[in-house]
Amino acid sequence: MAAFGTPVPTLSWTSHARIVRNPASSYPRMMATDRFAPNPSDTKEGPIVLADISGYTTFVATTELEHSRRVVAMLLEAMIESQQGRLEAGQVAGDAVVFVGVGLDPAFLSWIDSMYVAFHRMARDLAGRHDCGCRACGLVTTLTMKSLAHYGRWNLLRIGPSAQVHGSDAIVPHRLAKNSVPSNEYLLVTPTLAERLSPTDRERFAWREENAAEFGTMQIGYYDLGTLRDPRPT
Structure with a gap:
């Protein structure tokens, strides 16, 4: 160990943090970590899909805490596993998963x-x-899901073990979650995603204007997912 007053030798730092010297002192000081420095290679372009459980608030408010937690977790896992890696689960938050991808595959719908x-x-x-015999299992079929899909640029913001889909385009699906679509189980697409669909795929959609707050009014397309199952819940 260097004696008191002896200049500290040059340090080698191999982590994300940086060591710099304070001009007023012979001792180094640690700057804030630079692991969040901009890196263009981290930014991708593709679909950003907010997949949301409809009826979640009422379900959680009226069922047993531990049982409802298990039910919701299993439903979210089923949604994620259904993608088999085709869309990445970039963020999980409560009653929703934000999926992201790169490019738009013709099989997206x-x-x-x-x-x-x-x-x-x-x-x-x-x-x-x-x-x-819990209420959570008894009421699980009152839940359904909707998806809101936008096409744009995104990256992942990682803080410790958590991740969040980051970027202005990642906000758009959230701004459209409150809308006038006459269903609680649907796929909604924005113009930037719709324009990348085939003409045949676009024929599946009905079209209407929706307000996306600071992103303005946009012409969105939607179709009812409920036609994919039978019988539909009452």
């Missing part, structure tokens, strides 16, 4: 359809359990 089918298959399986 079928991926969303399969997520919806997987959600309701899991809900039926949970409702059919005879070893659990």
Whole structure:
């Protein structure tokens, strides 16, 4: 160990943090970590999909805490696993998953359809359990899901073990979550995503104007996912 007053030798620092010398002192000081420095290679362009459980608030408010937690977790897992890595689960928050991808695959709509089918298959399986008489399992089929899809630029903001989909384009689906679509189980697409769909795929959608707050009014397309299952809930 250097004696007191002896200049500290030059340090080698291999982590994300940087060591710099204070001009007023012979001792180094540590600057804030630079692991959040801009890196263009981290930014991707592709679909950003907010997949949201409809009926979540009422469900959680009227069911047992531990049972509802398990039910919601299994539904979210079913949604994620349905993608088989085709869309990445960039962020999980409460009743929703934000999926991201790079480029728009021609099979994109079928991926969303399969997520919806997987959600309701899991809900039926949970409702059919005879070893659990809780309200959460009894009411799980009152839940459904909707997806809101935008196409734009995104990157992942990682803080410790958590991740968040970051960027102005990542905000757009959230701004459209409150809308006038006459359904609680649908796929909604913005113009930037719709223009990348084939003419045949675009024919599936009805069109209307919606307000996206600071992003202005936009012409969105939507179709009802409920036609993919039978019978539909009452």
